[in-house]
Amino acid sequence: MVDLPEGYAGEGFYATSFDKVVGLARKNSLWPLPFATSCCGIEFMATMASNYDLARFGSERMGFTPRQCDMLLVAGTISKKLGPILRQVYIQMAEPRWVVAIGACASSGGIFDSYSVLQGIDQIIPVDVYVPGCPPRPEGILDGILKLQELVGNESLRRRTSEKYKELMESYGIK
Secondary structure (H helix, E strand, O other), X not given: OOOOOOOEEEOOEEXXXXXXXXXXXXXXXXXXXXXXXOHHHHHHHHHHOOOOOHHHHOXXXXXXXXXXXXXXXXXXXXXXXXXXXXXXXXXXXXXXXXXXXXXXXXXXXXXXXXXXXOOOHHHOOOOOEEXXXXXXXXXXXXXXXXXXXXXXXXXXXXXXXXXXXXXXXXXXXOO
């Protein structure tokens, strides 16, 4: 059962603010776009399977096109050649969009401290939630998505048009 946002309830009515209703709807209907390149992707598949069932948390529809998704799940090692492709996928996603870095490789390059591996996807796109582990257990991935839901539910509707957000995007070279 979903917790209702703060508001006033009475006989046959419920009043709250518009941004709280939008936050409630957004956080319980995230559409994930998996960008899985290695073993963390296998753990993500287990998270989507019946034992852990990510669909219970509003992420029923798995999308494989960036224009229809709002939650990018980057799982696994990202090489420097793959970096521009990941960035293009992020840019193609509609606003608002959120990113979860799953595992040590997506978060920091993991054990691959070499010239060809990107040392964390936060060098090319902004990341909202980091899920630690090598590879992380499905419970950890679920916890990361629940943290993202909390962030999404509390996000202001005006955040994406603020100067601070525009500066963040410009620092990544994204307009």
